[in-house]
Amino acid sequence: MNNDEQYEDKVVLITGSGRGIGRAIALEFAERGAHVVVNFFRNRKPAEGTLKEIERRGRKGLVIKANMGNIGDIERMFRKIKRSFGGIDFLINNAASGYNRPVMQQSVKGWDWTMNINARALLFCAQIAAPMMEKRGGGAIVSLSSPGANRVIPDYVVVGASKAALEALTRYLAIELAPMNIVVNAISPGVVNTEALQFFSQGKEDDLLEKLAASNPSGRLVEPGEVAKLTAFLCSPEAQMIRGQTIVMDGGRTLLIEG
Secondary structure (H helix, E strand, C coil): CCCCCCCCCCEEEECCCCCHHHHHHHHHHHHCCCEEEEEECCCHHHHHHHHHHHHHCCCCEEEEECCCCCHHHHHHHHHHHHHHHCCCCEEEECCCCCCCCCHHHCCHHHHHHHHHHHHHHHHHHHHHHHHHHHHCCCEEEEEECCHHHCCCCCCCHHHHHHHHHHHHHHHHHHHHCHHHCEEEEEEECCCECCHHHHHHHCCCHHHHHHHHHHCCCCCCCECHHHHHHHHHHHCCHHHCCCCCCEEECCCCHHHCCCC
């Protein structure tokens, strides 16, 4: 493994990093020499698997169970990070959930659950992480958004609203945390080739993948590793002057007008 000096011995927290995009980001930072905090809420086994891969790369890791929709869990998570590593350098706000239902079928419970995990968590994680980053000379925050933040996707109203809020928070945090030398951005990767697609495939995953790839100008889907590399770049000194932006990484798919 060739460690990158700018990530060497840095501490990164990736929420929702047991699998999928979060796991890819965790392993990317470990490859570059960072120590990684793996967060999960429901399923410990994948998180432990991610931890093993981090340690196999010669880096320190920590698995923490925490519901990003629960403020008490968030506070406990950061206390554990401080005890274990002394602080944090990078926060990757990746955990997401949602109630996919039409507008007229949405509920207060679905709204609160989705908004709290997808948007509110960013604000309150940032409030705790920022002073810890400032003591270490600064840091970076990157959040994962979605095309549903500004485009209409069927049954996606609450998730879309939460992602729009996340993008707005990204802009506000970028300005207010700038004096602390903290860079804040978001990534909107569109459809990514992860196991999560099986929940939308209705037993026809191969057909779905082919259809989605064919509808993309690039001819394929975004891979988790590509999102991970962009995330790492946004935490690098080279990205210091990119602030408050949501970077679309979807092969050009959202540039098309559906007809």
